[in-house]
Amino acid sequence: MTIAFEPSTSAAPPRRKVVDSRNLGDRIFRRGVTAGALTSFVVLSFIAALLFFRGFEIFRAFGLDFITTSTWDAADGTIENATFGVAAMIVGSIVTAVIAMVVAFPFVVSSALFLEFYVTPKLKFVLVSVLDLMAAIPSIIYGLWGYLVLMPHAAGWAASINKYLGWIPIFSVDVENFDASPFVSGLVLALMILPIAMSVTREVYSRAPLDQIQAAYALGGSRWGAIRAVVLPFGRSGLVGGMLLGLGRALGETIAVLLTLNLVFEVKFQVLASAGGSVASLIASRIGEATPLELKALMAAGLVLFVLTLLVNFGASSIVARAERRVR
């Protein structure tokens, strides 16, 4: 078989134009995407600016008193007679969130270790899927369950803690009513932050250097020995970051706390007593019947909450990011 080879008679095709700048469509496209990507920045600054300007009158009138006193009285709706202070709510938010962290902590560590080092990959996939779903249970359901199912039990636990440990100031109560206490909503919050804190912690634990773990085994260490010597020190910052992310969630949680906590305007550290505070729940509970002046005070409270959660989340994500970067 022969192959006929004919030299091309037509002229060579024109050289393609070399382009070293983007065409018009691309430039518009890049601007458009950039604009879209800045939405989050725009929204965040709008939120901050709006809450600040709406609440400005309150900040000007009360100054630092707004976050250091705890009287909430809209009076006749004029700023001269009204007093607003959210100290009790801020303290209450933090107390409840800290209870949640303390309760959740051992479960976060043990569950993260269990999923990472004690189960087969197949079982782990199933359990992680289930946990993801648990993370999606809406807060209203947690609140409903917390109020109607958990509270009767938790009040009983609180009563026995008070009975045996009542001599510790934070476990004392003035009146023996253990319903709707920071303890109860702390338990509900603990359950709510568990999935997020757990998944962040697990993520960091899973990056623990395998060679060191195997070295620990090779030296005759047990599984717990390897975990204690390698995984826990390695994952410490990830654990802190995960817990802080949970703290951010707990501080901002509204409905579940609203349903399980009795809001009282008094700074208190008696965690078992039926009185607590929460900035987020304050906003949700008051907004329905707020006078225009009280509305401004709520905006100011919203700004306080916004800044608080922003700081916590910022700290948390930078710790997690550092923990993850160290590995690569």
Added chain:
Amino acid sequence: MSVVELPAPTRGRPWVNRKRSIRDVSTPVAIAVVLAAVANLVTGLAGPLGFYLAFVIFFAGTSLVFGLRHDKVKAIDKFATAFIVVGFATAFIPWASILVTLVQKGWPAIYGGYFTNDMAVTSADDELGMGGLSHAIFGTFLILIVASIIAIPLGILTAAYITEIRGRLSGFVRVMVQSMSGVPSVVAGLFIYATVVSRYQFSGLAGALALAILMLPTIARTAEEVLKLVPEEIRSASYALGASQMATTFRIILPSARSGLITASMLGVARVAGETAPLLLTSFYTSVFSRHLTGEPLASLPMYVFQNFTVGTDHALTRAWGGALVLLFLILMLFVVARTVAGRSRK
């Protein structure tokens, strides 16, 4: 030369003595169960929870004792293992309780007409078997759809900026998205309340805007992860063929990551579907079926639950549980769809 018959390789993990490891686990468990049962009857640790607490203590104790038959290291290992396993199992008790209670208490509220009637002529306290939550289901869908129309494109654009444009602001955008995901839902509601509701009215549109704020970061972050998985070669190939960046992004990158992006969107929707606080401040609640996105309040499932809870009588509470059951079922469905789509893309 002699031929040695090797035994056929055993399946599974031949180095594990299954019988012995089962015995090692089951013996302390059995002893702890017996001891806990005794403690349950004799001491103050009554009830199922008391039994469980006693079991945990005895289980850890027996594990320690059994480990001591070997050496100290083994004993501590067993002790720690007991705590880790029990810690994980304990975390699941409340969740199991939530699911069981939901079905138990919510089921009586559900009947055929529950999904077709609204509460226009039924009060929250009326006998069960009247009224329903069609208005809330429709409202929830309406709000979620509008919120998705706003948030999904913006979320994907945000992700595309980081993975495709790769501009100077990538780090900044990522930090902003991160911060936005930490915005408390009630603050998002308050923001929309101040900008939209206080000027016009409670409305479904306001609710959708608030939920869009909450959805955006979830979608952006998940979508970024998905787009990162698109192989660099595809991008280079597209550019090498002379495609513009716009064509590459819209016709190559996004389509090839389609199922992942759908998953990202679904997860975003599932995350906000149950939000109550922002809706309380924006779309509020109405007991009547409404098709209007603006001008009047719009019902939603979370607000239906909340509203019935605040009424607080027996029938109203059953209705609240019923609504919660429907809501959780809806979210579960969204999750299953998201997982199935994601699973299909992995193959």
